Amino acid sequence: MNFYTADPALARLIERNASAEDRALLTPLLERLGADTAQRIDPLAELADKNPPTLRPYDKDGERTNEVVYHPAYAEMGDILFGEYGMSAMSHRGMHGWAAKVPHLPKYLITYLYVQAEFGMACPISMTDTAARTLRMYGGDDPEIAEAVRRLISTDDDRFTGAMFMTELQAGTDIAKTEAVAEREGTGWRLHGRKWFASNAGADITLVLARFPGGDADTTRGVGLFMMPRRKPDGTLNDYRIERLKDKLGTRSMASGEIRLEGAYAVQVGELERGFRQMTEMVNMSRLSNAVRAVSLMRRGLYEATEHAQRRVVFGRPLIDQPLMRLDLLRLSADVESGLGFVVYCAQQLERADAGDDTASSLVRILTPLAKHYLCKRARVATGEAMEIRGGNGYIEVFVQPRLVRDAHLGSIWEGASNVIALDVLRSMRKIGAHKILFDDLRVRLDALADASLSEQRDALAARVNAISERAERVLSAATDDAEILMSSLADDMATAIMGVLLAEQAQYEIDQYDDHRVALVADAFRQLVLDRDENFAPKGISYVPQIVTGAAVDRAAVDLTN
Known part of the structure; x- marks a missing residue:
């Protein structure tokens, strides 16, 4: 089984949209990843989903550890995806034959392929990637930030994972209501407060939003961006607590938690008054990743539905020969292939925008929320349709369909619910046409x-x-x-x-x-x-x-x- 060679649309989309140089590197990489995704990662993903992480707040001597304990299957997936394939590093350094960073189109197609097996780890991969991008853009020449970036983009055993702690009980969509505060201490900062929904809760490096002294109390210009390491420069555990882990509908393999900041050591990132605007770099990239993952979940659902329809015989005819079943498969195919084309379009424009193309930058500004708004919602329906095609077995957790449906519901919530995203489209229309x-x-x-x-x-x-x-x-x-x-x-x-x-x-x-x-x-x-x-x-x-x-x-x- 190979998810790349089984895909009827992917190879020719690459042929048309990627340069000859990129195709020469990307095709063998996807062929290898397609096999690994189906044969190595998929069984591990099933184990990790059935055995979610637990919190070990203290060691046997009563010392605080803030340790998130993962099933060995999750750790093995991390070695494959972060280590062997460098999923979070490829946007920042030469890998897989590319002398410089891997371009956006190959990166998102790689994401599309591996998420067909594992959705939960896509969150820490994306946040590690985007945390490194944000720190590189706004971190200046601070040596501590530079070392954090080095380890965020490492594929060796010293690699870090990243996260962002933004959401609070009263400040999810409305960041101006952030109550966490930052206090100066010498050349650094101390953070106090509570963060309510913190995914990849055990991350090594976290970007945190907090109010700073003298900032505007009523707008996001009073919210600064800070880098908070898991461990302080002296090696001791930083001063925050993971209070509990969330019991989630989906992405069960990955730990999301509630965080209490108790004077946590942190480093300022960029300009204080532009903290939220700098964080949006991370949020916007994550939004596009959500759209890619939505298409990936739909593709896996279609793959499973097709396999079932080809094998299952009802009333003397294979399901795939039944007219209504053909209509279902045709609609799912249209969803997947149109969605895949959309994310390819977005990736191309993002590459041009990074190269300084103003028109492409304007397109990215509207394409990113449009892709997330539609594709993430559609994935909820499409994965449900794929589950129904398998019938009663599709509702049983031994099959992959329930996991696809559970995971699909996150995309419309993560990094802004659909109404928030629709208003972001409206802002892009009003501000820049x-x-x-x-x-x-x-x-x-x-x-x-x-x-x-x-x-x-x-x-x-x-x-x-x-x-x-x-x-x-x-x-x-x-x-x-x-x-x-x-x-x-x-x-x-x-x-x-x-x-x-x-x-x-x-x-x-x-x-x-x-x-x-x-x-x-x-x-x-x-x-x-x-x-x-x-x-x-x-x-x-x-x-x-x-x-x-x-x-x-x-x-x-x-x-x-x-x-």
Whole structure:
């Protein structure tokens, strides 16, 4: 079993979107990771999920330890993902044949692959990666921060993991209500207060938000960013307590806890008044990672549903030959392939933004919340559909489906619930007109669709983009409360329009290169089932579901998409 070679869409997306140099390095890496994910990591993930971490607050002599005790399977996964593959380090250093950092597109595709087996560890991997990024951007020349970064991006036995402690009982979405405080002590700081939801609670390095003396008491400009190590410079345990671990619905392999800061030693990061703005660098990167993970969970669900439908015989026919089952698999395929195309698009724009492209920076500003808003919510439905396909067994914890469903529900909450994310889209529209840049980009892409078999889709997508563009302007001109009410549905419609265009674009590529209409059928199904919600006609792809889910080619003579 290999999750890379089993994926019908991934190889050609890479072929079209990655440079020849990146493909030469990425393809063998994904082939190896696809096998390891299925054969090594997946069994460990099942064990770790069934045996969640426990808290050992004190040792046998009564000394405080703040130790999170993990099952050996979790530790072994850490050695594979942090160590062998350097998942949290690849954004910062040369690895796997890349002389400098691994580009965003390969990194997110690697994430997409391994999360098909293990979602819980994706949190500490992402936070370690983004903590290093934030500290490198704002940490200046502080030697203690430099050493922390070195160990956060290490793949050796001295490696650190990272976390961020931001949420408080009264200050989740509303960071201005942060009550944790920082007090100066010489050249350093001491932190006091309570953090309510701290994932990767036993991290070695944590970025913490706290109020500082003299700061604005009513806004986020009074909240500074601080680096809090697990151990102080003298090697002793830092002055905070993990009070208890959360008993969570999903991501059970990873420890989330409640933290009491009791004068914890910390180092200032960047400018005090810009603490929250600096932390948003970490939050925004985590939001995009959430979208990638959502697609990954949907892909694993589709893989399991396909395997079951191919084997299971009902009333003398394999399930995959039953029309309604084909419709279910076709919709799941459209979800996964459109979502994968979306995160590839985001990764490309992020790479260009990091290189100084202002247009790409504006696109990233709106694409990141759009991807999280739609894909994380859709993953809850898609993994549930995949569970239902297996029937009663899909509800039993010996199979992977319950874990996929439990984990999928976190994405819409983590790093901002859906309403918060929808309002972030609205801010990007108001402040920088990001929606106009997005719609212009989509129109350029639609204009390049030349194959006759895609003309119906191109025209329908162009009309949809124009209609959503007009809606966006009406929302911007509406009263504040009305605009906010309208944003949830607008954000979803913007996201699905993007996905429809990208699917059609990939279909054009595969027609041009291979005369293969498989993705054209997926794009047509996405337009009919998701965009148009047309229930009067069965999608044309129904007859070709076995080819769609396995990646077999569909030639032009076999299907006429012009009627």
